[in-house]
Amino acid sequence: MGTAVDAVAKEANGSVTEKKPTVVFVLGGPGSGKGTQCANIVQHFGYTHLSAGDLLRAEIKSGSENGTMIQNMIKEGKIVPSEVTIKLLQKAMQESGNDKFLIDGFPRNEENRAAFEAVLFQYMLSLRVIDVCAEIKSFLQTKIEPEFVLFFDCPEEEMEQRILSRNQGREDDNVETIRKRFKVFLESSLPVIEYYDAKGKVRKIDAAKPVEEVFEAVKTIFTPKEKVKCHRCAIL
Numbered sequence: 001m002g003t004a005v006d007a008v009a010k011e012a013n014g015s016v017t018e019k020k021p022t023v024v025f026v027l028g029g030p031g032s033g034k035g036t037q038c039a040n041i042v043q044h045f046g047y048t049h050l051s052a053g054d055l056l057r058a059e060i061k062s063g064s065e066n067g068t069m070i071q072n073m074i075k076e077g078k079i080v081p082s083e084v085t086i087k088l089l090q091k092a093m094q095e096s097g098n099d100k101f102l103i104d105g106f107p108r109n110e111e112n113r114a115a116f117e118a119v120l121f122q123y124m125l126s127l128r129v130i131d132v133c134a135e136i137k138s139f140l141q142t143k144i145e146p147e148f149v150l151f152f153d154c155p156e157e158e159m160e161q162r163i164l165s166r167n168q169g170r171e172d173d174n175v176e177t178i179r180k181r182f183k184v185f186l187e188s189s190l191p192v193i194e195y196y197d198a199k200g201k202v203r204k205i206d207a208a209k210p211v212e213e214v215f216e217a218v219k220t221i222f223t224p225k226e227k228v229k230c231h232r233c234a235i236l
C-alpha cells in the first residue's frame, strides 16, 4: 500500500471513492506481548484489533468443519493453511465497519503474506476504493502492503516465562509446544519480518521491558509526526 497505489489508480481512469484501509501487521515471537500491546493501541488510536490466533480459536469453539484440523495444527504449533485464516480475517474486517486494522500474529509465513496481499487487494476492489483496468489490476496486485510492521523483539527465555504464566488455558501453552512454536517462528515467521525490513517497513520494539515502557515506544510509532516546515515551505 502507499501513495503509489492511489496515483496509479487515478492515472488509469479509475476512481478513488473511499478511504483505503490501513493495515498494520503486529508480529513477534509467541509471548512477546502482541496481544497485550494491541489492546493498548486500540484504546489510544482507534484501530480494530484482529488476532489470527484468537479467530482460529473461536472457529474451533464454533464447531466449524475445520475445527478439528485447526485444533490439531495449533496443538502442534503448526501454521494453519492461509485460506482458512484469511477467510476469518476478511470476514472480521468486513464486519468491523472500521478502516484501521491491527492484524496480530499474521502473516506468520511466506504463504500467509502473499495470500493476504492478494486478498487485501480484492477487498479494496470490493469497497470500490480502487476501480481499474485488468493490466493495472495485475500491477497493483503486487503493490498491496501494510502501512508498517510492528515487531516485538524479545528473547526466548523471557517469552517462555511469560507463556508459562499466561494462564489462559491454551492447549499450546506447554513447554513441548512452545519449543515447536519457537522453531516455527525462527524458520517461517522471521523471514517475513526480514522481507518487510528490506522494504523499510519494520518498526522494531524492545519487548523485553515492562508493559508500560513497551507501550511508550509503541506510542511514539503511532503518534503522527509533526512536520517541521522551513521558512520557504511555510510561505508556500
Ligand SMILES: Nc1ncnc2c1ncn2[C@@H]1O[C@H](COP(=O)(O)OP(=O)(O)O)[C@@H](O)[C@H]1O
Pocket (backbone or CB within 6 Å): 028, 029, 030, 031, 032, 033, 034, 035, 036, 037, 162, 163, 165, 166, 167, 207, 208, 209, 210, 211, 212, 214
Ligand atoms: N512487557 C511485558 N512484561 C511482562 N509480561 C508481559 C509483557 N507483555 C505481556 N506480558 C504477559 O505475557 C503473556 C503473553 O503476552 P501476550 O500479549 O499474550 O503475548 P503474545 O500475544 O505475543 O503471545 C501475558 O500473560 C501477558 O500478560
Ligand SMILES: Nc1ccn([C@@H]2O[C@H](COP(=O)(O)OP(=O)(O)O)[C@@H](O)[C@H]2O)c(=O)n1
Pocket (backbone or CB within 6 Å): 028, 029, 030, 031, 034, 035, 051, 052, 053, 054, 056, 073, 074, 075, 077, 078, 079, 080, 081, 085, 104, 105, 106, 107, 108, 112, 172, 181
Ligand atoms: N497466522 C496464524 C496465526 C496463528 N496460527 C496458529 O495459532 C497459534 C497461536 O497463535 P497466537 O497468535 O494466538 O499465539 P501467540 O503468538 O499470541 O502466543 C499458532 O501457534 C498457530 O498454530 C496460525 O496457524 N496462523
Ligand SMILES: [Mg+2]
Pocket (backbone or CB within 6 Å): 034, 035, 051, 053, 105
Ligand atoms: Mg497473542
